[in-house]
Amino acid sequence: MFILIDKQRDSDYIYQQIYEGIKENILTGKLKAKEKLPSKRSLAEQLNVSINSVSFGYEQLLAEGYIYSIERSGYFVENITKFIEQEKHWIQKLPRELKEGPVDRDGWLSLSHMASDTSLFPFKEWLKCQEKAIKSYKRELSEMSYSQGPYVVRETICRMIALTRGVKCEPEQIIIGAGTQLLVGQLMEMNSKGTVVAIENPGYVRFYQLLKKMNLTVHPVSLDDQGINMTEIESVKADVVFVTPSHQFPTGKIMPISRRIELLNWAAQRENRYIVEDDYDSEFKYGTDNIPSLQSLDRNQRVIYMGTFSKTVLPGLRISYMVLPPELVGEYREHYSNFIQYSNSLMLFTLQFFIESGEYARHVKRMNHQYDTRRKLLIAELQQRFREEIDIEDVSAGLHFLAHFHTGKGYQEIEESALRSKLEIYSMRRFMLKKSVNYENRISLVLGFANLREENVAGAVERLYDVFH
Structure with a gap:
């Protein structure tokens, strides 16, 4: 049967080794269509394993269509369509540029408009509401x-x-x-x-x-x-x-x-x-x-x-x-x-339940205070560090504001420099849908503050200053 059983592995998985071994023999042509397989007892004796292990392996092969059974005659190899063998130049691995891996955020600071601070979210209260939802809507959750x-x-x-x-x-x-x-x-x-x-x-x-x-x-x-x-x-x-x-x-x-x-x-x-x-x-x-x-x-x-x-x-x-x-x-x-x-x-x-309990409103109120503090602190740090080099459109709303920097550098240079400095920023050219932005000695950034801790504000501004200088 050309099957090798590794008994050092967990005994619960011996049936999988039998299944994999027979499947491989069928797909490679070592076992031919309509060829009869050994009985469960015979194969168990050959491999020195339990009959149950062979039985489970056969049942899995039967379920997937690799073999068929005839009553009182035993198990036989199914007549399986052969795979088309492609020429080598068609067989490709995923291109390197499409490969993904874990995102390394170590050492980064974010001025992103998309981020929000989840560290202050009332998870304990949310979980209480979730428990209440499970108790109250068991029927609805099954539909x-x-x-x-x-x-x-x-x-x-x-x-x-x-x-x-x-x-x-x-x-x-x-x-x-x-x-x-x-x-x-x-x-x-x-x-x-x-x-x-x-x-x-x-x-x-x-x-x-x-x-x-x-x-x-x-x-x-x-x-x-x-x-x-x-x-x-x-x-x-x-x-x-x-x-x-x-x-x-x-x-x-x-x-x-x-x-x-x-x-x-x-x-x-x-x-x-x-x-x-x-x-x-x-x-x-x-x-x-x-x-x-x-x-x-x-x-x-x-x-x-x-x-x-x-x-x-x-x-x-x-x-x-x-x-x-x-x-x-x-x-x-x-x-x-x-x-x-x-x-x-x-x-x-x-x-x-999170809304009806009042927790949502309380959370929004807390975050309004928190975000307003961060917004004011970031604006003050920017104005102090950049002085006449910056113009800020300070609208007292939302989780971001627009800042214009007077500089001779271009957008690409600024964005690449921020990347090297591990500073997440988004420039205005990302949001221009048709016409290009004005490059004449001015760079506009959309600066978010929601996910920037107060103790990191000065550091983020310093990195930004280095990006422009």
Whole structure:
């Protein structure tokens, strides 16, 4: 049988050695099609192993189709189709540039706008809510979740955003998804092929690339001192406009009421015009009350509101939601009648109890104070170190701000120098969707502070200073 058994290995795995040995003999042609295999007792004696080990090995081969059995006759080799032998130049390993390994973050400092501080997250309270979710929703956890997400979770989110963002909706209008990108993809898939989209420039490059890959006509629209340029929106004949009015990404500007009304009036002037409001970090506002959502001002049901828990809870949970106008809810349900909810049901029910217990609101309040302290400290350190070499657009909102550095160096040189210094930064050229950035003696960086500990602020600024000098 050409099988070697290594009895030094765990005896529980002897049957696997029998299985592997016979399989290899079949695939290499040492055992021919329709050839009879030894009986279980005979092979057990040959190999000096238990009959059970041989039996388990045969059963696995039978289940996978390598052998077949005939009652009272025994086991036989199946007639298996031969593998096609490719020429050597077709047989390739994964290219080196596609290889992955563990990310080495040792010694790095981050000024990323994407990161948040999970060290202060109330995991103990979250786990209590998770335990409560398990006890309360055992039946629901054994079933497929409704495509829009569990109703009770949507009901909780509905009450919360009415209080915190002024969003006017019913739970039936809320769609929960595993990230805002997924929801945007679902939303735009419902639109006709001729839909024209306008998106802020600079703006969120992931949305821009997603919309382009969906073969939609996408126009990057520039900003003026009040936000997205209304003249350009009209000129490109947009049907859908993507905006971040509460904290423009990445410049941080807050859209004033006059431009908000202009935008809402534009949408109301024609059928099938919609505004997608990405309210990605509106929970963080310092010094004054939160800016009300654009949706709260909408009198004509033309705003599609997007919210996320990635900035406030844990990014890895991937919980976002969108609020559809009533006229789009039926269309969504028809279009996605067979859709299975991507989000983890246990995490959604845990989030429900986390919000209802008041822990979510307390956590956001704590983090507002913490992030405001870091923001002020980072700005003070930057101004002290760079002096007249820096201009900061200090908007008291969100988890990042825009800083302009006077320098003769180019973007690539700065980015490569930061990489060598183990300093994570993102420059403005990453967010320019169409036109290139101005290189004339000025570099603009989007500086995040959420994942920068207070004791590391001075060190991060010093590294940044070295990058520019």
